[in-house]
Amino acid sequence: MERRQCLEMIYPELEDRLVVTIMGACAQELYDLGHRDNFFYLQHAMGLASSIGLGLALHRPEERVVVLDGDGSVLMNLGTFATLARYRPPNLVHVVFDNGSLLSTGGFDSQTTSGVTDLAGIARAAGIEHVAAVDTPMAFGEAMIEAFERRALSVVVARVAAVGPDHYGMDLHLPENAFRFRRWIGGRGRTHGICDPQASVAH
Numbered sequence: 001m002e003r004r005q006c007l008e009m010i011y012p013e014l015e016d017r018l019v020v021t022i023m024g025a026c027a028q029e030l031y032d033l034g035h036r037d038n039f040f041y042l043q044h045a046m047g048l049a050s051s052i053g054l055g056l057a058l059h060r061p062e063e064r065v066v067v068l069d070g071d072g073s074v075l076m077n078l079g080t081f082a083t084l085a086r087y088r089p090p091n092l093v094h095v096v097f098d099n100g101s102l103l104s105t106g107g108f109d110s111q112t113t114s115g116v117t118d119l120a121g122i123a124r125a126a127g128i129e130h131v132a133a134v135d136t137p138m139a140f141g142e143a144m145i146e147a148f149e150r151r152a153l154s155v156v157v158a159r160v161a162a163v164g165p166d167h168y169g170m171d172l173h174l175p176e177n178a179f180r181f182r183r184w185i186g187g188r189g190r191t192h193g194i195c196d197p198q199a200s201v202a203h
């Protein structure tokens with residue numbers, strides 16, 4: 001199974017959600033499917049996509065948040081599972097694409113390559129109730145349907161091949177992405193009847 005296939009499967013479901021990805025290959029693959037202003041590609045801050053997602057989910061309980069993470073990134077911030085378990089935002093789906101590799105920076109093995117470190121096991125032991133570990137497109141699709149329908153924090157660890165895009169280059173740098181993402185959320189706030197304090201000072 002390849003991450004690109006997985007992203008293609010869930011792409012239609014991402015239209016109405018706040019999506020945070022890690023940098024590099026995952027961001028590029030999602031961007032290549034078609035950027036939307038509700039997608040935020042977290043550059044530089046490796047490991048913190050789930051922390052950003054947690055903050056969004058807690059701050060915007062009326063929104064549905066999806067984090068698209070990687071094994072190397074999660075391994076840099078393993079405490080994230082304990083924090084997620086502690087706050088249990090019901091509107092957050094955390095997907096970890098485990099390719100056993102730091103693919104975006106040259107394809108070095110991560111600790112999951114050996115099969116010794118079990119990220120789904122760590123998530124469960126941290127106290128997260130709904131954790132799926134999948135390695136086929138069918139199982140991924142089913143796990144994602146359940147996660148999207150469930151009104152509870154869900155983690156999906158998807159074992160994927162260590163392959164990525166054949167090119168890198170997004171015509172969207174971090175500041176512009178962040179501004180547009182924030183504006184999209186602010187606009188939603190108005191349609192959801194929530195007052196965005198910044199909107200009133202924008203003039």
Ligand SMILES: Cc1ncc(C[n+]2csc(CCOP(=O)(O)OP(=O)(O)O)c2C)c(N)n1
Pocket residue numbers: 022023024025026044045046069070071072073074099101102103104105110
């Ligand atoms: C603190 C920090 N260390 C290292 C990097 C360089 N870096 C960027 S992406 C990446 C690999 C990410 O691996 P993973 O999360 O498994 O995703 P993949 O690239 O395999 O899709 C690394 C090491 C960084 N951006 N920040």
